[in-house]
Amino acid sequence: MSSADPLIVLKSRPDVHALTEALAEHSASHRPSSTPDPRAAQFTQALLAEIVPIHWEVADDKTRKELICALATINGLGGCLTRLDGLLKAREWSQCSQVLQILSGVFDSFPVWRYAEADKGLWREYIALTAGGRILGKCAEVLQAMPDAEEGVKWLGEGKAWACWLGSGIAEGTIKNELGPSQAAGLLNKALGLGYTFELMDVLVPALIPTNVTQLCDLHAALLLTARHNHLHALCSWLSRKYLSGSSPPLGAAAALLSAVVSRNELEAYILSPSTTQSLPLTRAALIALHSQSPLNLTFLNKILIRFSDVTYIAHAPTVAQEALTQLLLPTLGRFDLPLKDSEAQRLWMESTSNRLTSIGRRRWLGMVVGEAVDKSLKFGVDEMKTEEAQAWKALVDVGRQDGAMLGQIEALTRPEETKAEKMEAKKKKEVSFLDAISRDPEPATPQVVDSDDEEEDFPVYELPDSDDPDSDDDPTLINREKHKITPPVYIRNLLVTLRASEPKYDVVKLALKHAEGLVRRHTSFGTELDLYGIELANTLAGMNDEFDMPDFVDMKQRALVALVVGRPKLIGPWAAEGVCSGKWSLGQRMAVLAAVSSAAVELSGQDLGQQKKVEGAVIASKLLPKHLHAIYADDSTTEIDRLTRGIEEASLKPLAAEAVDALSGPEALKVGQTRRFSRRPEVQARQKKPEVNTLARIAGKGYFFPLAGGWWMMMRGEGVREPLFAAQVVKTLGIVLRCSAPSACDLREMTSELWGIVFGLRAKANGDNTLTEALLFALLVIFEVHEPRRLAEGWAKEVMETREWVGGVFEHMIDEGRTKMLAAGILLKINEVAEKFEVLLMGGMLSFGEGGRQEGLGLKMGNLAIGLPRR
């Protein structure tokens, strides 16, 4: 067994004796710092995974030591770390505890330098594991998660303990010359990065002073440049915290240590660095150290003065840093003849004083302190300069002068207990040390502030509530206190109540109207309120009068109506038809509802939103008409309704007419004063080809068209239609609905027939009435627009011919009616198109009606439409 491969032994579940032998065998062939080989790695792995869990708990101290010894290699440590990681994930706390005990054992038993002879790579690995904090981090993680860790291993997770361990290791190794300066520096460098620099320094430096100061110096010199700065900072912080905070700090000793460890240039650079904010005693010690090597020169002073006078620095550097700079400047000045003789320094001092005088608060005060300290004849004569604090600050110049260049004995630093006691004593006595005298807080200096403080304590000022605006009007009789209480309605019911109020208030109604559209639209797909109150709301809206002469009244009302028609077409469509045709309403109301239906149809047909805005705007609000159109129509439109209908007409008719006229572009006479129509054509076409889902198509017939058309017929049959304007509106609305629902509407055919019928029925009435004629022409144009020529020829041959006849007549008798003429021309053009292509079909259709007389000239005149058609 004794000669057996230790790895095989480990894997074969050895007893304690076999294990001991195998471990001995292994350690004989492996040095702790030897380069890892696969077998060693396997051995470590086997040891940790198979032996430790079984044997550790029951092993005696000797075996444990052997185990620790076997794992006390750099590989072993790495293995432990990996194992710990795995165990942590598996939450195997008992095994975690074993590994922690092993690690603790390794670090307790073996000093840092045990691995120093390893090659560079391994040494670096070791540094990373220990000083780099890898083991610390993992152990801390495990200990954090572990429910009950042993006291003995807890230090593994504590940074401070690690800092102490490393510090003492470095110190001891350095003293014993086990660690070379570069190796120690490597450790120190990483150890400084652990973050516990005070603890580290507290172990390291006292161990090396006073006898081994040179080694500390070497160690410092061996550090990398950045690490050197860190080290110096750590050293200075340690010094000032440990020794220089008492009442009589050993400044000379600290200066001696600094000058012994750090080179002059380095110290100077450190003390001048803007990021340095050291305590006053340390600054003084550093100055002593600097001065002792060679007297402070003007360059050094000027460097401080430049920063002190820098406007940006004055304005933006933290007050603490500015105070620290002043504490550096004043003792430095003490080492020069005052007032300053050197012209450059003189200039800088002047500049700093004037720059600081223009700033505020503490910054200004510091400038005055320096000013008065440098030139005794300079007196600012303000109260702030007469305080004890200011005197103490100014005395810093003398302090610097007295400090001089007296280096002390470093040994003075080796009595930490004493200084500690002193410090306690100093604290107890509340003896005013210099720093205490220089209070950082300028507030209690002035008695007025104290007074107002008292006042504030009794009667503190509360912040104002979120809104505390002054009154809207200076005149108390004009302030309206109600308005902020009005909230827009959030339910249709509320809206109804508001709009129907027997004593409406301007603000309330206005707000309700303003939000009506949004409210209705929100409820379109939410709740049943719209189903319940839709009709009622529509009635209310349609019946509303502009009692308050509200701006945008019609616009707001109309928008709400449109939203309503869009939201519940099946509900509101029949209602609109009934209302419009029953004669219950005034002409204005009918017009408004018809306009709403038209707008809703346009919207439902799914036009692009941007375009829709434009179109809808034109449809609804005359104010939104394009300027040039508005200029034309605003003159001859007297009422809002009138303008609205013009708007509708314009939006729907213009593209068609423009296209028609464009197609005919030849004769100049047919152009009607519109100069921009050519440029509009692409736009018009783009608008017509819209691929959006046409919601209207599904409901156009049942929702809008047939109720309206049906109502219309009832009306015609009953009382007849007295107002051509109204008739024109109905026809136009029907035209728009048809146009918007095309081409996908399922009952397009029926709608077309119906519309044709209505148009023909009104021909006689339209005679001599331009408005109605125009409306009829518009409807006809829509019909020709929405149907393919072939379909027209097949389905409505008779109507087509009849249309041609009537439109031709209209066209011929037209005297000077631009728009109408344009429409007529457009229709004739369409008919021409149909006739050219489907002459036979048309003829067939006509012949089937058996009326021969009228058609004889048809074929002959077909190409000659512009001249006119034969009259009967």
Next chain:
Amino acid sequence: MPSLPPPTPSYIFRGHASQINTLAVLPASEDLISGDADGFVVIWSLSTRRPRAVWRAHKEGLLKVEGWPGEEGKGRVVTHGRDNTIHVWEVPPAPARGSASLFLPATSRSMESSMRISEDEGWDGEVKGPPAQPLSTVLPVDGLDLPRPQPWKLCTLHINALNFCQFAALPIHPPTSSTLDEDKDQPQPQLMIATPAVQDSDGIDINTLPTCTRLHTNVTPTLSSNEKPGMVMAVALLAPTTLLAGYESGYTVVMKLTANGTWETVYDSKVHSQPVLSLGVHPSREWFVTTAADAMIAFHPLFPSSSPSTGSPTSEPAVYNTTHSGLQALDIRDDGEIFATGGWDGKIRIWRRKGKEPKQLAVLKWHKESIYAVAFGRGGQGKNWVGVGSKDGKISLWEVY
């Protein structure tokens, strides 16, 4: 300067069914008393935050309630209603802890001989003797017409309540009052009450309670500008011989009783452009404050050294524009350090006057409707509070300063 976050109310008393017109602190107790526009008076216990007593004191809305410390242990409340009456009620002090309501005294001092019991016929529920049943604690919101017994009514004074002007009271202790009081054999404490005159709303009547004797009738000022002052809007009695009054026209007047029994106007000032709404005297008696329907707070000097006609600068009022008009409610804390205004903007503002201009210390914002009443109270351990009554029928309690 570090400042505290905006204050929030520490408690809201809900229970009035209509707007709170007046609010007061009962002397020597931790009780708040409020009166609403329906004529109800509620005494709220500040320790339990529950009503201790609820009764309908007037047939119409309350104008003012005020505590009047009676003889030992006997709390009295003076209520002023729009039904043209002022009643004095006797309410026992706060009962022992745990008892929720007030029990009326089993035995009562015989006051009938010295006081004129109201002849008010239609006034139901007139208690002719000390009732045995406890006072109701059912709040007005729980039913206006529920039967609620009234406490023992000491006396009733008929006045003119047309103006919305709250009465002004001045307690007179028997030795000092003897010169004014006809009833010399009555050793009881008296209360001088100044109200708008019965004859004319422009004048002021001064009566004493509980004897209901009229001392002065229709006192009117003589303004230096010879204008008519209009209706009396606010009065204050500084001494039996000194009367302060604010008028509809915006005038503020100080009148003194001369030796020959006529009232002389010693100070008049028109700093307000709108009717004066409230008037408060600083405890130091060096100045008094008026607020009006406009946005101004006016500080008037008291006892100006020279007569107003000479226009001495010390007698000029100091005016501060709060930019929040309609400062209806006003109260000055008893130590004179701070005062509060409550306005139609629904906010209460706490002020401290040092020097000429007041400094706004805090804005108490919770009520969304106008503030009609504000009262300072003192709690134990420096826990002082401000009570605020609003048009919304709620009383908010703020623990500030």
